[in-house]
Amino acid sequence: KKPLETLQYVIVKWTFVFLVGLLTGLVAFGINMAVENVAGLKFVYTLNFMTSQRFALAFLVYAGVNSILVVLAALLCVYVGPSAAGSGIPEVKAYLNGVDTPNVFSFQTLIVKILGSIGSVAGGLIVGKEGPLVHVGACIASILGQGGSVRYGMTWKWLRYLKNDRDRRDLVTCGAAAGVAAAFRAPVGGVLFALEEVTSWWRGPLLWRTFFTTAVVAVVLRTGIVWCKQGHCGLSGEGGLIIFDVSGNPPDSGGNPDLNSGLQDLLPVIILGVVGGVLGSLFNQINGTIIMSSKRWLKKKGKCAKIAQAIVVALITSVCSFGLPWLATCQPCPTTIGFPDEPKCPTHGRTPNFKAFHCPANTYNDLAGLFFNTNDDTIRNLFSKGTNGEFAFSSLLIYLVTAYSLALLTYGIAVPSGLFVPAILCGATYGRIMGMAMRIVYGPGSMDEGIYALLGAASFLGGSMRMTVSLCIILLELTNNLSLLPLIMLVLLVSKTVGDGFNDAVYQLHVQIKDIPFLEEHPLxxxxxxxxxxxxxxxxxxxxxxxxxxxxxxxxxxxxxxxxxxxxxxxxxxxxxxxxxxxxxxxxxxxxxxxxxxxxxxxxxxxxxxxxxxxxxxxxxxxxxxxxxxxxxxxxxxxxxxxxxxxxxxxxxxxxxxxxxxxxxxxxxxxxxxxxxxxxxxxxxxxxxxxxxxxxxxxxxxxxxxxxxxxxxxxxxxxxxxxxxxxxxxxxxxxx
Amino acid sequence: KKPLETLQYVIVKWTFVFLVGLLTGLVAFGINMAVENVAGLKFVYTLNFMTSQRFALAFLVYAGVNSILVVLAALLCVYVGPSAAGSGIPEVKAYLNGVDTPNVFSFQTLIVKILGSIGSVAGGLIVGKEGPLVHVGACIASILGQGGSVRYGMTWKWLRYLKNDRDRRDLVTCGAAAGVAAAFRAPVGGVLFALEEVTSWWRGPLLWRTFFTTAVVAVVLRTGIVWCKQGHCGLSGEGGLIIFDVSGNPPDSGGNPDLNSGLQDLLPVIILGVVGGVLGSLFNQINGTIIMSSKRWLKKKGKCAKIAQAIVVALITSVCSFGLPWLATCQPCPTTIGFPDEPKCPTHGRTPNFKAFHCPANTYNDLAGLFFNTNDDTIRNLFSKGTNGEFAFSSLLIYLVTAYSLALLTYGIAVPSGLFVPAILCGATYGRIMGMAMRIVYGPGSMDEGIYALLGAASFLGGSMRMTVSLCIILLELTNNLSLLPLIMLVLLVSKTVGDGFNDAVYQLHVQIKDIPFLEEHPLxxxxxxxxxxxxxxxxxxxxxxxxxxxxxxxxxxxxxxxxxxxxxxxxxxxxxxxxxxxxxxxxxxxxxxxxxxxxxxxxxxxxxxxxxxxxxxxxxxxxxxxxxxxxxxxxxxxxxxxxxxxxxxxxxxxxxxxxxxxxxxxxxxxxxxxxxxxxxxxxxxxxxxxxxxxxxxxxxxxxxxxxxxxxxxxxxxxxxxxxxxxxxxxxxxxx
Incomplete structure (x- = not known):
């Protein structure tokens, strides 16, 4: 009887691990499709009005759609699933540390998290769907791990094997890994994220099981991409799922000539690390302060205040992203992009690069390419190689300040909001600024601005989240370019060290803010x-x-x-x-x-x-x-x-x-x-x-x-x- | 006083971690140079005699040099540092599990390990320098962690901070990671190897520290390569250090058209996994049996028997690698390699592909390209892309059987011997056979044989060593091609599962063979x-x-x-x-x-x-x-x-x-x-x-x-x- 039970247990365990991967992959695919299509439609209509010079109407449509999406997300979060607000990573960490708060992984939370993050991301906020996907993966795993439900008649004798905390915890770990893997299409990154950031107790067999889950996710996403390429996905282009596959950028310079420049790149990389450490830890500090002070105020005012806060943030974001591009000067389209003879810009639709916005034909508005895009497309723009000089220095600076401030305001309001995207946006922007500066110092032989953007993103992530190996792997899997490894490592080492000098990692701070009785690895x-x-x-x-x-x-x-x-x-x-x-x-x-x-x-x-x-x-x-x-x-x-x-x-x-x-x-x-x-x-x-x-x-x-x-x-x-x-x-x- | 002590401690700790990386990187570089130059000279002389048709003399030189090198390695191992025999990974695992055997990490062992592995690898045995490098890294770390030596006057007040087991253990973990990183130029793979295979207790900060060590190793090796490119390294070409950088092969097909073939590749990949699992676990079993039975015999006969055993294995290997290529038929050189108009083969010297051996001009001996090379070059040949049909089916089969048998004999004799290279050799060979079979089934649209070779290597490694994530990352870093990730994952999953059905992982078996009181993670x-x-x-x-x-x-x-x-x-x-x-x-x-x-x-x-x-x-x-x-x-x-x-x-x-x-x-x-x-x-x-x-x-x-x-x-x-x-x-x- 014993060997049979063991076999049943193994079958149940692996089936559930497989299901976690499958479902998380499908949900991630669904969220991506929804965001791309909703945000895509929004931009198509707005830009149509823009081309017919009806700017006020365009703004009204733009801001209106954004506010409605964000308010829907906030309503869901406040009234249906309060646990779904925020990124969810602190909650997953807390659960895996042994703090089992009710409803954090309930079915309601799952639904709210999915719909809410579609709303908040499509609504143009400076938030990502990456953190929420981790929570979604953990929710799916936890719901599967409940061992059936007597009430709904979902009972099965074999499910009794999952009725213990260890297997549930393992399943949730797999879910978290699947979330990261789905968010970044980074299966190895997901495993390492689960290991480095999320779990408190790591067991050998878990490595193996999370690896399997993330492999399933990778296969699901790959199948989804193939399906999308056949044109089933509406407005979402290829970009929808390959979240930022830098290697796939059209103006790919091919090979890595940019990396043989040797020691001259070390200094700017170290500077980037220091900047990232300072800005990242400052972000943690200010964001924590804002949340702590608004917490008291929100407690007094009740649920409506949370909705109001979300509306205000949505409106501010809309005004910034619609208003600030008017500050930019129109620049002539480069002659080398696609059509070498006549300068030509794609003028509207979903094309991310070289937005015309209000500019006349054959010119583009570089600031609109940053602001007037989905966050994923903005990141793709910033990371793109072979586009040195596409963005003016002033535009990047404006975007940096705005994005940093908006991110500070946004992370903490009652919508699902991931922190990876804001961090990458800010980091990539100052990375590109650094790249421009280096082009002045070293001349045209310096590294590509896209690579500086990537390193900048790494530095901000390292400075704020203080992960090392997992971030490194995630970024490598994103860019599909292993030769960047030493530089990314260096920048992460520097930024983490600098950041650790100031304060704790952002998720740790949020665990403290939420008053979770978290047991750190070391005694005080x-x-x-x-x-x-x-x-x-x-x-x-x-x-x-x-x-x-x-x-x-x-x-x-x-x-x-x-x-x-x-x-x-x-x-x-x-x-x-x-x-x-x-x-x-x-x-x-x-x-x-x-x-x-x-x-x-x-x-x-x-x-x-x-x-x-x-x-x-x-x-x-x-x-x-x-x-x-x-x-x-x-x-x-x-x-x-x-x-x-x-x-x-x-x-x-x-x-x-x-x-x-x-x-x-x-x-x-x-x-x-x-x-x-x-x-x-x-x-x-x-x-x-x-x-x-x-x-x-x-x-x-x-x-x-x-x-x-x-x-x-x-x-x-x-x-x-x-x-x-x-x-x-x-x-x-x-x-x- | 307390904060100052903490600061001193941090400085000492990081300095030593840095030194471990630096020294391991330098030693790895040195071993590579030595092997390439010694083996290179050997092949140059032998091939010179071959071209002048003096085959007997060529064989004498070849077998003589091989035997001398192996005997020197065996003498050192038997009389100076007995702990240096074998791969050393079981010993490192045992130390990190808490078994502190004397002399395993002594200075003598270090020296013997370095010289011995140069001897055994340059002596043409089917062994690698990868396992020994892990031991070397651990030795360096352990010697540094001794906290100075009163006898040699190497005392420093700050060194007292290292006088505890935890810090020593951490340092040895870093050393093991550095060893893998140096062996494969795989910094992330090194970290994961340390985590998955070597350590018994993993602490969060260790991830970060091993990562730093391997980053240092990567930088050292990179510097070494740059230095070699300037022509300071004698006979060792570029291949000396880039152990098998598959992406850098001259006939690179560019892009990854071979990977969009979709589901038709799944079946052969699963078959490869099963084959790898069976052959790998069979390898563990037979090798264990051979060692156990020869152990009793060797105990009776004493030290000379060990030397004799080494000589016999060296001679058998020489005879096989010199004799078997005569069985191959000479094939005309392909017209597409470099010189599209006239078929031309590089005839002698250190060129790995298309060896002439005894064949007339403009033809090559494919079996010599496998046997009559350093192991690293053979692996590079097997992995090379765009060389479909270079090797005949019969040649691959002969090589597979010979390499498998020789590997079984060799792992266990009294020389430093790594297991990665034999596993990769066998796996890559049957992978290529599978690739040829698939080309018959699917026609020219099937995946490249080089990729099948890589997947075959993964399957054998997975079937024998039962690691997953770390092997996957090591292979990815070797090939510098992330798009292979899902296939490598799949093949590893299958082969590990199949192998686990038969017996324990090879290092675990060797821990048992050596009677080490090892504490497994789970109770019995x-x-x-x-x-x-x-x-x-x-x-x-x-x-x-x-x-x-x-x-x-x-x-x-x-x-x-x-x-x-x-x-x-x-x-x-x-x-x-x-x-x-x-x-x-x-x-x-x-x-x-x-x-x-x-x-x-x-x-x-x-x-x-x-x-x-x-x-x-x-x-x-x-x-x-x-x-x-x-x-x-x-x-x-x-x-x-x-x-x-x-x-x-x-x-x-x-x-x-x-x-x-x-x-x-x-x-x-x-x-x-x-x-x-x-x-x-x-x-x-x-x-x-x-x-x-x-x-x-x-x-x-x-x-x-x-x-x-x-x-x-x-x-x-x-x-x-x-x-x-x-x-x-x-x-x-x-x-x-």
């Missing part, structure tokens, strides 16, 4: 000055091995604890009257609730010890399996009459008799390592001496939070509580 | 049927809090334990005559030795309790820092007179008072997880009840080994002891 340094005992507060709530039902009910109602120690002290065997109370183990609230629901009571304290198997024989282990999020037995589901409350419940069969323990004198930092590394929910603190209470208390996640500990021990506030990155103390014999 | 399933108590054997050896010096000395001499529990039972405070003995904590052998060496003794048992600080005030924490491999105080360094032996030693100041503990009833599988995840050396097993002994025993690495446990509990042998990949039991409340 002040924990070394505390012992495990110092973190215990409040009286210990415990049960006897055979406990009165009424007492259990009362305790479950009056506390919110999830675990309770079980202590045998009524156990008198007559031999020795000084029998010490013995710590039996831990029971979980969820298991107690199942037992109460099943009413497996016994008459008296003495009865249970001889016939344990009979009492609980009717309960199978499947009933104690962890149900899906928010689906377990609740305390108010339990209704007992007074007679039942006077009966007893034998807790021994559901007691975990060997929980992980630490001795009270252990340094809290060391206890933290145990707690964090093994991913515990409860850690029992045992007394040093065998007299007295057999257990002193339980430590949970909240007991390791810095704020809690610093309130408990205010004297520690003076010492700076940085993370212990420093060398370990000499007396750690437990390290191998 | 039979451990669920045991408790922690069941793994304890033998009487507990413990010390009192204040112990007689003579007793300590005797215990240290008579046992090999590294940790001892300290129990306070002489401690009578008068209040309560039934005072239980209290478990104080753990002392380490190394700390005891330091204390004995310093002779910090006290006169009587009662003296120490009031003035602890004075007694040990003169010992700084630095003296207890873990010294470099094999450099600590030894038991025979300690000489005490009889008076001193009667004195007492207060162990409290060096006792770790809060070691990690488990209760005796805990499942051994659960204890294993704690032991493995936290990387412990000792795990204390505590009694459930507070009566009796305060500690039952210590579990160490050896107590978790399958053989030990199965000997202890023979009844478990019947049950199959596979790894617990299956779903966890429901009652694991400790998982988050």
């Amino acid at each position: 340094s002040f924990m070394q000055q505390l012992t495990a005992r110092d973190a215990i507060t409040g009286p210990l709530v415990w049960f006897s091995g055979i406990e009165r039902v009424g007492t259990i009910l009362e305790v479950l109602r009056s506390t919110k604890h999830n675990g309770f120690p079980v202590i045998d002290n009524t156990f008198n065997n007559g031999k020795d009257e000084r029998q010490q109370p013995i710590f039996c183990g831990l029971v979980l609230r969820s298991h107690l609730l199942v037992l109460l629901k099943k009413k497996q009571f016994i008459e008296s304290r003495e009865w249970g010890h001889n016939n344990l198997p009979q009492v609980h024989g009717c309960l199978s282990s499947a009933e104690f399996a962890k149900p899906g999020s928010g689906k377990g037995v609740k305390i108010h589901d339990i209704h007992l009459d007074i007679g039942e409350e006077e009966m007893f419940l034998d807790l021994h069969p559901i007691t975990n008799t060997s929980p992980y323990t630490v001795v009270e004198t252990m340094s809290l930092a060391k206890a933290y390592i145990l707690f964090r590394q093994l991913g515990l929910r409860h850690l029992c603190v045992m007394p040093k001496s065998s007299e007295g209470q057999p257990i002193l208390g339980l430590l949970t996640r909240h007991d390791f939070m810095a704020n809690y500990l610093l309130n408990l021990h205010p004297s520690l506030k003076q010492s700076n509580h940085k993370k212990i990155h420093a060398y370990p103390s000499f007396r750690s014999p437990s390290q191998p | 399933s039979f451990m669920q049927q045991l408790t922690a108590r069941d793994a304890i054997t033998g009487p507990l050896v413990w010390f009192s809090g204040i112990e007689r010096v003579g007793t300590i000395l005797e215990v240290l001499r008579s046992t090999k334990h590294n940790g001892f529990p300290v129990i306070d039972n002489t401690f009578n405070n008068g209040k309560d005559e039934r005072q239980q003995p209290i478990f104080c904590g753990l002392v380490l052998r190394s700390h005891l030795l330091v204390l004995l060496k310093k002779k910090q003794f006290i006169e009587s048992r009662e003296w120490g309790h009031n003035n602890l600080p004075q007694v040990h005030g003169c010992l700084s924490s630095a003296e207890f820092a873990k010294p470099g491999s094999g450099k600590g105080v030894k038991i025979h360094d300690i000489h005490l007179d009889i008076g001193e032996e009667e004195m007492f030693l207060d162990l409290h100041p060096i006792t770790n008072t809060s070691p990690y503990t488990v209760v005796e009833t805990m499942s051994l599988a659960k204890a294993y997880i704690l032991f493995r995840q936290l990387g412990l050396r000792h795990l204390c097993v505590m009694p459930k009840s507070s009566e009796g002994q305060p500690i039952l025993g210590l579990l160490t690495r050896h107590d978790f080994m399958a053989n030990y446990l199965l000997n202890l509990h023979p009844s478990l042998k019947q049950s199959n002891h596979k790894k617990i990949h299956a779903y966890p039991s429901f009652r694991s409340p400790s998982q988050p």
Whole structure:
């Protein structure tokens, strides 16, 4: 029977991993198609009005469509799925760290996230669909991992294998990787993103499984592209799915002559890294401040204020992107693009480069090429090679300032909003500026401006998100050009180092802003000055091995604890009257609730010890399996009459008799390592001496939070509580 | 003072990481140059004799040079650095798992590894320098991480920060990554290799640090190539360092038309995967059997037998590579290569393609192009694009069988020998055969044979080594062609799955062959049927809090334990005559030795309790820092007179008072997880009840080994002891 079960488990696991990849790929494809078509139609109509010189009408249509799309997204976010606002990456990180907030991965959230991100991206905001896609992938994985639904009749015996946290967590990790893979068409990047940024516990087999998921995503997207090339996708051109395949740009210079220039490129690359580190960390700081201050205000004003905020941001964005291109001077179209003899610009429609906007024939408005485009097309413009000098210095500067400010305002309003695209937009813009400067310094032999744009984007991403390997791989997969590797590595190293000097990574800051009890990998340094005992507060709530039902009910109602120690002290065997109370183990609230629901009571304290198997024989282990999020037995589901409350419940069969323990004198930092590394929910603190209470208390996640500990021990506030990155103390014999 | 120390620590750490990258890159460059020049000279002379029809002399020179080179390598390996034999990857894995075997990373090993791998590779064996380079990188890192040497006057105050296991381990991880990066010029592949294959404990910051190391390696190699292009490198052409840069092949077909063929390529790719899985796992099995059986024989015959074995293998290889090309028929040179009008072949010298060998002018011997080349050049030939039909089917088949058999014989003899190159050679050969078959099935529209060769190599590597993401990235970085990603992924997935069905990965098998007490990530399933108590054997050896010096000395001499529990039972405070003995904590052998060496003794048992600080005030924490491999105080360094032996030693100041503990009833599988995840050396097993002994025993690495446990509990042998990949039991409340 055992090998068969294992086989079933493996089949279920891999099927679900495959489904996560398939569905995430399809959803990503759908979002892309929708955005390209909606935004495409918007631009087609607007530009039609522009060519017939009806500028006011064009603006009205443009701003109106944008506002309606954004408001729809905001309405959905505020009233249907509040968890869908923002990028979702902090939420995924928190879940994989062990914080299971209800509704973060619900079906509603999924739908809102999909529709909302179509709205916000097509509505012209400076946001991306990349972060939201990570959340979408995680949602899909989490919904699949619920193990079916009794209510909707979706039950299948094999699904019981997924009813545990580890497999759910693994599936969500795969979902997050699939999201990144789908967002950037970067399968390896997705795996590394999941590894570097998202997960808290990494297991070997997971590498292999996420890799499979992202491979499925890659195949789905590839099939989608082939299908689109046959003309099924409406307005979305090839660009719709190849999010920014720089190698596929028409004016590709071919080969890499631009990379043999050697050491002369190192200095500008390092400068880019520093700039990216400064601007990125500044972005984190200002954005965090804006969100923190608007949070209080929004709490006071309620839901309408959130909608109003979204409208305001949408209008400001529309005004900027429609108004600012008028500042640019019209430039003659280059003669070398496609038609070598007569200068010719594509004037309207969906062509991203060389927008005419208000300019006369055979000239183009470079600023409109940046502002009056979908964000993806703008990035493609900025990254394009062989287009040195397409953008004027002033245009790039205007765009940089505007995009940076808008991104600061936008990330935090109540719509799904990814941070990758704003970061790439800003970074690529100053990268191109740097490229122009270098062309002045080094002459025409310097690197292409498109490559500088890419490096600039890398620097801003590194400076804000502080990832390294995964960003590097994502950018390489985007550009399909491995020879850029050393330069991208260098720029990421510099920008991350500079950024780390100022503040934390952006997702880490948002985890703090959202007050998520996140367990970092390393203990905080002040924990070394505390012992495990110092973190215990409040009286210990415990049960006897055979406990009165009424007492259990009362305790479950009056506390919110999830675990309770079980202590045998009524156990008198007559031999020795000084029998010490013995710590039996831990029971979980969820298991107690199942037992109460099943009413497996016994008459008296003495009865249970001889016939344990009979009492609980009717309960199978499947009933104690962890149900899906928010689906377990609740305390108010339990209704007992007074007679039942006077009966007893034998807790021994559901007691975990060997929980992980630490001795009270252990340094809290060391206890933290145990707690964090093994991913515990409860850690029992045992007394040093065998007299007295057999257990002193339980430590949970909240007991390791810095704020809690610093309130408990205010004297520690003076010492700076940085993370212990420093060398370990000499007396750690437990390290191998 | 604290922030300054942190700064010093950071500076030292990053400097050393940089040095590891720099030195590994330089050594890799040196090895490549040496191999190319030595092997190049060998081929130049041999081919000169060939062109003048003096075939016997040519063979003598060829076989003689090969044998001398291999014998030199074997002599070094056998007499100077026995740890340098083989690939070294199992040793690096074992070290990073916590098994610190002496001399594995010593300076002698490093030198032997470098010289030996030059000898074995230039000597024409079917071995690579890739595995040895990983070992070389790890050696360099480990030597740097020793924290200076007092003997050679290399001391520096800042080096004390490196005197702990964690930083040494991190440095060795960086070294292994640097080795792979240098071997394949694959910086990202190196990072992922370290992550997927080599390390046992992965920490977030390590990603970042290994990435930096491999970036340094990439820069060093790049500089080396630029330098070589200026003609400083003798016979080594461009190929010397770009190990197999497939994209750089002269007959590059440009673009990727070969990849749009869609689904018709899926079937052959899946077949390749299956073939790779079967051949790869078969390789592991046969090679393991050969090594195990020759091991006994070699033990009996001694060192000379090892040398003889190496000579025999070298001669067989020479005979095969010189003799078998005579079987091939001479083929006319293609007209399209370089000189479109007259067919012309490069006849001799170092040109890898189209060797003339014994063939008349304007014809070439295709088998000589495979056999009569360095392995790197053969791989380049096999991978080359646009050379469909260069090799005859019979030639490829002969080469496949020969290379496979020779690889089986060679991996395991006493020379440094990497496994990547043999695997790539075999895989690429049957990949090309598959490509020829597909050209017959699908006609000229099928994928290029070079790409099939690459996929074949991937399948064999996946089938033998069972890595996924890292192999994929390494192959992508080798070929510099990201569009191959989905196909490589697919072939790796299939071959790994097939291979896993048969046996373990090759490095895992070699860890078992070498009897290394390796802790796998997951506990073995039979451990669920045991408790922690069941793994304890033998009487507990413990010390009192204040112990007689003579007793300590005797215990240290008579046992090999590294940790001892300290129990306070002489401690009578008068209040309560039934005072239980209290478990104080753990002392380490190394700390005891330091204390004995310093002779910090006290006169009587009662003296120490009031003035602890004075007694040990003169010992700084630095003296207890873990010294470099094999450099600590030894038991025979300690000489005490009889008076001193009667004195007492207060162990409290060096006792770790809060070691990690488990209760005796805990499942051994659960204890294993704690032991493995936290990387412990000792795990204390505590009694459930507070009566009796305060500690039952210590579990160490050896107590978790399958053989030990199965000997202890023979009844478990019947049950199959596979790894617990299956779903966890429901009652694991400790998982988050």
